[in-house]
Amino acid sequence: MSAHGNPAxxxxxxxxxxxxxxxxxxxxxxxxxxxxxxxxxxxxxxxALGKSVEQFKxxxxxxxxxxxxxxxxxxxxxxxxxNKELETAAHLVNSDPxxxxxxxxxxxxxxxxxxxxxxxxxxxxxxxxxxx
Amino acid sequence: MAEHLHTRSECSLFDICHMGEILVEGPQAFxxxxxxxxxxISKMVxxxxxxxxxxxxxxxxxxxxxxxxxxxxxxxxxxxxxxxxRDYEWVAKAQKDFHFNAVVRNESDSLAKLDIxxxxxxxxxxxxxxxxxxxxxxxxxxxxALMDSPSTVxxxxxxxxxxxxxxxxxxxxxxxxxxxxxxxxxPAGLGARDTLRLEAAMNLYGHEMNETVSPxxxxxxxxxxxxxxxxxxxxxxxxxxxxxxxxLVGIEMIDRQIARNPYPIFSLHNEPIGVVTSGSFSPTLKxxxxxxxxxxxxxxxxxxxxVEVRGQKCRAKxxxxxxxxxxxxx
Numbered sequence: 001m002s003a004h005g006n007p008a009x010x011x012x013x014x015x016x017x018x019x020x021x022x023x024x025x026x027x028x029x030x031x032x033x034x035x036x037x038x039x040x041x042x043x044x045x046x047x048a049l050g051k052s053v054e055q056f057k058x059x060x061x062x063x064x065x066x067x068x069x070x071x072x073x074x075x076x077x078x079x080x081x082x083n084k085e086l087e088t089a090a091h092l093v094n095s096d097p098x099x100x101x102x103x104x105x106x107x108x109x110x111x112x113x114x115x116x117x118x119x120x121x122x123x124x125x126x127x128x129x130x131x132x
Numbered sequence: 133m134a135e136h137l138h139t140r141s142e143c144s145l146f147d148i149c150h151m152g153e154i155l156v157e158g159p160q161a162f163x164x165x166x167x168x169x170x171x172x173i174s175k176m177v178x179x180x181x182x183x184x185x186x187x188x189x190x191x192x193x194x195x196x197x198x199x200x201x202x203x204x205x206x207x208x209x210x211x212x213x214x215x216x217x218r219d220y221e222w223v224a225k226a227q228k229d230f231h232f233n234a235v236v237r238n239e240s241d242s243l244a245k246l247d248i249x250x251x252x253x254x255x256x257x258x259x260x261x262x263x264x265x266x267x268x269x270x271x272x273x274x275x276x277a278l279m280d281s282p283s284t285v286x287x288x289x290x291x292x293x294x295x296x297x298x299x300x301x302x303x304x305x306x307x308x309x310x311x312x313x314x315x316x317x318x319p320a321g322l323g324a325r326d327t328l329r330l331e332a333a334m335n336l337y338g339h340e341m342n343e344t345v346s347p348x349x350x351x352x353x354x355x356x357x358x359x360x361x362x363x364x365x366x367x368x369x370x371x372x373x374x375x376x377x378x379x380l381v382g383i384e385m386i387d388r389q390i391a392r393n394p395y396p397i398f399s400l401h402n403e404p405i406g407v408v409t410s411g412s413f414s415p416t417l418k419x420x421x422x423x424x425x426x427x428x429x430x431x432x433x434x435x436x437x438x439v440e441v442r443g444q445k446c447r448a449k450x451x452x453x454x455x456x457x458x459x460x461x462x
């Protein structure tokens with residue numbers, strides 16, 4: 001897997017999800033660190049459209065060859081769109097975690113929750129601490 | 133996944149030192165093994181190995197193992213890591229209980245085990261082996277030197293590919309490993325080993341087998357010789373006569389979800405019929421496959437069933453095993 005820098009325009013969670021805010025919506029995926037740690041992703045169970053989720057609660061899940069892992073919502077909101085391409089090409093989460101590997105689009109319920117998330121610089125510092 | 137595919141196309145090296153080796157020697161070594169394993173070993177020739185099981189008095193599987201015959205008075209039993217102590221005690225107890233003149237030794241800590249597997253395995257291993265590997269037939273072994281290390285080399289494995297299992301003294305493990313890597317094999321881990329054996333429909337202890345599963349249920353009837361006497365044979369003869377309660381089958385998912393151990397399985401009429409014992413995405417076939425222990429007669433070949441994945445009933449169908457068979461086919 002090639003290394004991907006963590007884009008500065010995203011916010012990150014301690015569980016290694018990211019969110020890209022566009023107006024009242026947020027696109028959600030998992031970080032390069034996460035895709036690398038999970039190894040080859042072979043299945044993504046996308047959330048149902050309209051599903052209401054709470055911040056840091058389960059949004060959907062991914063399966064690698066070896067394991068099943070929950071993906072948590074970076075903020076509370078309702079699912080308005082999912083990345084259907086992942087149903088037949090789950091490996092996009094590995095090959096393009098910040099682009100074609102996005103999983104769901106949420107209508108953000110409370111923008112104030114974004115302040116509970118990390119910037120790219122903070123996330124990188126967090127990864128460094130974790131690896132020591 | 134790369135490790136899995138590399139094993140199928142080229143050659144991988146697996147560190148299997150965790151597995152156990154039990155040596156049985158003495159004038160009645162044969163009788164002791166014949167009494168404790170399900171397989172009739174009376175036809176074995178020197179240099180042959182066979183797959184077998186240990187069963188308890190109820191006919192449930194204590195472990196599966198391979199038996200290597202060095203002479204009429206010397207055998208090696210290769211057992212699963214998690215069962216080493218129990219297996220050793222089981223054989224040692226049988227030696228005492230039945231007064232066989234034989235010595236049982238647990239050599240697991242002194243023998244290293246590496247598996248070299250894949251279409252290029254012979255070509256690579258030959259470069260450090262003192263014996264012509266062409267002379268070793270499938271499920272047979274020889275005792276060549278590997279880089280001067282005295283070894284046992286069998287043509288066998290747990291991947292469905294051609295390859296060899298290597299046993300030699302622990303102090304030689306690092307240099308033999310490094311040399312085989314230098315010669316072109318790539319390290320592969322237990323994750324790859326698990327998906328490779330699943331595609332080849334090989335059982336894993338604790339998944340397809342445990343003390344409540346009989347060898348007749350989990351596709352091990354062929355390693356179970358009901359006409360000879362061994363511990364556990366009586367209930368197995370009864371089971372053969374009365375019919376086995378469950379049967380191990382292969383399934384392939386029709387819906388997109390992955391079946392995993394221990395998801396429940398239902399008939400199309402929603403009756404619970406069994407459980408997934410192992411399941412994964414198959415890197416070779418690019419399908420989601422599984423092994424499942426189901427009520428005997430509940431699923432015919434090609435029949436559909438439902439696997440409950442996180443509360444959702446997902447469609448699957450029964451397939452022939454093994455899912456993967458290499459093209460040159462032994």
